[in-house]
Amino acid sequence: MNQKTIGDKSMDQWKKEFPLLAEAANLEEIFWVNPHYTGGDRGIRECGLSPEAMDDASARFARFAPFIAKAYPETEKTGGVIESPLREAPKLFGGLTSEFLTKEVPGRLFVKCDSHLPISGSIKARGGIYEVLCYAEELALERGLLNKNDTYEVFGSDRFRAFFNTRELAVGSTGNLGLSIGIMGAKLGFKTTVHMSADARQWKKDLLRSKGVTVVEYEADYTIAVAEGRRQAGPHCHFVDDENSKRLFLGYSVAAFGLKKQFEDIHITIDASHPLYVYLPCGVGGGPGGVTYGLKRIYGDAVHCFFVEPTHAPCMLLGLVTGCHDKVSVGDFGIDTKTCADGLAVGRPSRFVGPIMDYLLSGAYTISDERLYQLVYHLANLEDLWLEPSAVAGFMGPINLWSSNPGKDYMQRHPGADQAVHLVWATGGSMVPPEEMRKYYQTGKALAQASRG
Ligand SMILES: *Cc1c(COP(=O)(O)O)cnc(C)c1O
Secondary structure, eight states: OOOOEETTEEHHHHHHHOHHHHHHHTTOOOEEEOTTOOOTTHHHHHSSOOTHHHHHHHHHHHHHHHHHHHHOGGGGGGTTOOOOOEEEOHHHHHHHHHHHOSSOOOSEEEEEEGGGOTTTSBTHHHHHHHHHHHHHHHHHHHTTOOOTTOOGGGGGSHHHHHHHTTSEEEEEESSHHHHHHHHHHHHHTOEEEEEEOTTSOHHHHHHHHHTTOEEEEOSSOHHHHHHHHHHHOOTTEEEEOTTSOHHHHHHHHTHHHHHHHHHHHTTOOOBTTBOEEEEEEOSSSHHHHHHHHHHHHHHGGGEEEEEEEETTOOHHHHHHHHSOGGGOOGGGGTOOOOOSOGGGOOSSOOTTHHHHHHHHOOEEEEEOHHHHHHHHHHHHHHHOOOOOGGGGGGGGHHHHHHHSHHHHHHHHHSTTGGGOEEEEEEOBOTTSOHHHHHHHHHHHHHHHHHHHO
């Protein structure tokens, strides 16, 4: 018997009242439609972020573009804008539906390849880098280092680096956030420390150390790594708090501006009769939450966002279903956060993202590790797209919508399902070393062959 109580209920009461929670506790793959989702812009109005905050974030990225273009030559061709490719994947759509479904699914499938974002190769290149830039700008202004007419190229100067070297940055991470903060922090000259949870891959630690970043390793999970990082941060240290950072969130949200432009460039219309369905892998929720917020700001009711989490770490889903958000952890339901999706191996959702998603999110689903591996394999074969396990989780989205009763019901209640544009957010992978990628692929191949019998 689990005697723990969360909110006003024991674990058994929760499971009885919401059978979905019992299924989640049994590590089953589930699909959930958010009953609190109302559409409209209520969530945007009530979430406590000012409408200008996103524009402000976009303007800050633009100010830093000359510095980024110079510091990272791979961004020269975009003028220092950190953006990822958007690509349509028709063959993939057919291949996946025939693999996992018997019938065809209407609409078009696009992939947002944040896996190929410059600088750190994951969605964290948006939020993580943004927060480091915010901090650097704030310090430079405070110190009077920045003159009004300076281009931000000066952030790469020895003078700035010497100053930033007297300041510290720290973060707790399962890997990818650490990479983003570490790479950008070290580039600017900050003394940077990354507190890595046990899930973090060795190559990420090695890469950071090669850039002069201090990596502290924990045998414990992400929550502990964050708590330790926060505790150890001294007065001259800026701790990037992934569990509660508005700056990270806003850095992610700006993705929506870039996406809108990309759809316009290829003449794809998003409106009430051509709705956009977006599938986002979720860890603490900052990345997918920020993107959802941005998309809702831009497309309103024409966009429907779904989160996906591993069956072994469905923290946002538990927070939303119970309404207890960061007061509930997957451990409370006997779930262990052990998953091959290291970017999503999180036991407790962000404190402030959950309550916002309560309004804005259409639903969420979970996915098993076995299926993640298989998706890695199918994506490589069908689309030559090489992603890490965390990053493929969204690809079941359209299939789950069309194959589950709550999913079908959701689509029927909203217009334009037959002309939907499905967008899977592929959140990471281009920096994974080839030998690691081959292991993921081989595991997926064996599982795919076994499942075909
Ligand atoms: C971090 C991460 C996510 C999820 O972002 P959160 O802000 O933790 O929700 C998704 N995919 C990958 C590859 C990640 O590294």
